[in-house]
Amino acid sequence: MTQTRREQQREDTTTEIKEVARRQMAEVGAAALSLRAIAREMGMTAPALYRYYDNRDALVTTLIVEAYNALADAMLAADSRVVSDDFNGRFQAVAFAFREWARQHPQDFTLIYGTPIPGYQAPRDQTVEPAGRVLQTIGFVLTAAWQAGKIRIPPAYQPLPPALQTVINDDILPQLPENVPAAGVALTMTIWARLYGVVWGELYGHFIPGLAESGSLYHIEVAAIWAELCITEA
Amino acid sequence: MTQTRREQQREDTTTEIKEVARRQMAEVGAAALSLRAIAREMGMTAPALYRYYDNRDALVTTLIVEAYNALADAMLAADSRVVSDDFNGRFQAVAFAFREWARQHPQDFTLIYGTPIPGYQAPRDQTVEPAGRVLQTIGFVLTAAWQAGKIRIPPAYQPLPPALQTVINDDILPQLPENVPAAGVALTMTIWARLYGVVWGELYGHFIPGLAESGSLYHIEVAAIWAELCITEA
DNA sequence: TGTACATCAGTGAACGCGCGTTCACTGATGTAC
DNA sequence: TGTACATCAGTGAACGCGCGTTCACTGATGTAC
Numbered sequence: 459m460t461q462t463r464r465e466q467q468r469e470d471t472t473t474e475i476k477e478v479a480r481r482q483m484a485e486v487g488a489a490a491l492s493l494r495a496i497a498r499e500m501g502m503t504a505p506a507l508y509r510y511y512d513n514r515d516a517l518v519t520t521l522i523v524e525a526y527n528a529l530a531d532a533m534l535a536a537d538s539r540v541v542s543d544d545f546n547g548r549f550q551a552v553a554f555a556f557r558e559w560a561r562q563h564p565q566d567f568t569l570i571y572g573t574p575i576p577g578y579q580a581p582r583d584q585t586v587e588p589a590g591r592v593l594q595t596i597g598f599v600l601t602a603a604w605q606a607g608k609i610r611i612p613p614a615y616q617p618l619p620p621a622l623q624t625v626i627n628d629d630i631l632p633q634l635p636e637n638v639p640a641a642g643v644a645l646t647m648t649i650w651a652r653l654y655g656v657v658w659g660e661l662y663g664h665f666i667p668g669l670a671e672s673g674s675l676y677h678i679e680v681a682a683i684w685a686e687l688c689i690t691e692a
Numbered sequence: 693m694t695q696t697r698r699e700q701q702r703e704d705t706t707t708e709i710k711e712v713a714r715r716q717m718a719e720v721g722a723a724a725l726s727l728r729a730i731a732r733e734m735g736m737t738a739p740a741l742y743r744y745y746d747n748r749d750a751l752v753t754t755l756i757v758e759a760y761n762a763l764a765d766a767m768l769a770a771d772s773r774v775v776s777d778d779f780n781g782r783f784q785a786v787a788f789a790f791r792e793w794a795r796q797h798p799q800d801f802t803l804i805y806g807t808p809i810p811g812y813q814a815p816r817d818q819t820v821e822p823a824g825r826v827l828q829t830i831g832f833v834l835t836a837a838w839q840a841g842k843i844r845i846p847p848a849y850q851p852l853p854p855a856l857q858t859v860i861n862d863d864i865l866p867q868l869p870e871n872v873p874a875a876g877v878a879l880t881m882t883i884w885a886r887l888y889g890v891v892w893g894e895l896y897g898h899f900i901p902g903l904a905e906s907g908s909l910y911h912i913e914v915a916a917i918w919a920e921l922c923i924t925e926a
Numbered sequence: 927t928g929t930a931c932a933t934c935a936g937t938g939a940a941c942g943c944g945c946g947t948t949c950a951c952t953g954a955t956g957t958a959c
Numbered sequence: 960t961g962t963a964c965a966t967c968a969g970t971g972a973a974c975g976c977g978c979g980t981t982c983a984c985t986g987a988t989g990t991a992c
Contacts, residue, residue, distance in 0.1 A: 619911065678849055
């Protein structure tokens with residue numbers, strides 16, 4: 459089924475709106491994203507944008523969903539480039555893809571993981587699933603390594619506090635493959651937090667200015683995470 | 693030296709401006725902090741605020757500096773409430789004070805560690821020192837525990853990558869007490885990142901909705917950090 | 927192939943609102959003699 | 960204790976700018992016969 463000229467143009471314009479929006483987020487921040495400014499940069503008038511998005515929030519939602527998906531895809535792609543039984547290699551690949559994507563798309567990374575936009579409420583039915591994909595990508599590698607007997611779940615995760623155990627059992631595990639242990643879900647989340655914390659700190663200078671480029675701290679952290687999990691045969 | 697009525701009033705008004713500003717940050721976010729809105733809420737006209745702050749950015753800088761200091765003070769106070777040779781207890785106290793303060797002052801926590809305000813450039817000569825106090829509070833406890841031989845610096849930190857080693861030696865160590873090892877500085881920063889990552893994730897729902905209240909994940913993470921550092925005598 | 931009609935992208939004016947900052951000013955508070 | 964003067968908090972009008980969204984419209988693209 460081929461596209462008519464009109465459909466083609468509509469697609470192009472939609473793409474351009476998102477591109478311009480992302481560029482503007484980099485300049486003025488997501489909170490100040492302005493339909494009028496986007497239209498101006500595109501040489502259109504603002505009301506024309508309402509042909510493409512119901513309102514400003516709908517555009518933001520699209521940007522958020524695409525950002526989560528792009529990040530998860532980048533991580534999955536990195537994982538697939540490593541031999542599947544090199545679990546340390548796969549974890550490193552996924553972890554560095556996370557950082558790389560953040561550095562290449564700081565405005566998108568900030569959109570999804572930075573301060574929420576005041577007054578904007580993300581529609582859960584659209585954003586929850588893509589947001590979960592990022593965590594699942596980390597969890598996927600960990601699960602594989604764990605099932606292969608190459609990593610352990612640290613003692614601090616066992617037993618889980620009852621409240622956490624319940625939430626994970628009820629809300630999370632049903633949506634995951636079988637054989638994923640509840641403690642592994644908790645572990646995945648804290649590992650995400652570790653990666654995120656260092657990337658964010660590098661990105662916005664919460665450590666030492668000028669340190670971000672090298673990524674030294676991130677290298678150390680990724681190595682430390684694996685060392686903590688890895689089962690070394692004496 | 694007693695204050696005149698005028699000085700007293702000036703102080704009160706200055707305090708009130710900051711209070712109102714913080715409340716507004718909670719509502720609309722730091723990026724949308726508005727002098728006119730603050731004045732309105734105080735029953736004044738906007739130009740009057742220029743008697744107290746040179747401009748909007750000057751007010752923001754004050755809020756940032758006070759937030760860093762309040763957080764560091766809360767952590768130091770928590771530390772001082774624990775017997776000084778109970779290093780695990782002190783670390784837990786400091787770590788939980790960090791989380792508690794974030795939960796009680798989410799707008800201030802977001803101001804200092806969230807997305808930077810677009811167009812606002814923090815004056816380094818005012819913000820760097822207070823920002824450092826937070827990291828130093830963590831480092832202070834770790835250093836004491838390390839000097840007492842109770843914790844080790846994990847192998848991933850030794851040797852440090854040369855670039856990192858150089859920056860720490862040149863820019864950081866001169867401002868710290870003697871006997872602080874360079875690897876300890878790096879460790880302090882990644883530990884901050886771990887605490888920060890979990891707190892941020894809880895605060896803005898990047899894990900599981902409804903999980904934040906219990907703090908289960910944070911408990912696990914704090915325990916896991918100490919377990920990784922602790923030297924257990926067999 | 928040609929004509930009549932439907933679709934829909936984009937316009938331009940308007941509504942009602944917000945902002946930071948400046949300026950000349952009023953009037954209360956504080957001070958020096 | 961009383962008077963003259965200096966200080967300074969706060970006002971109100973103005974400048975020049977921004978925003979999201981609505982509405983009635985024009986004119987090009989696509990479609991059915």
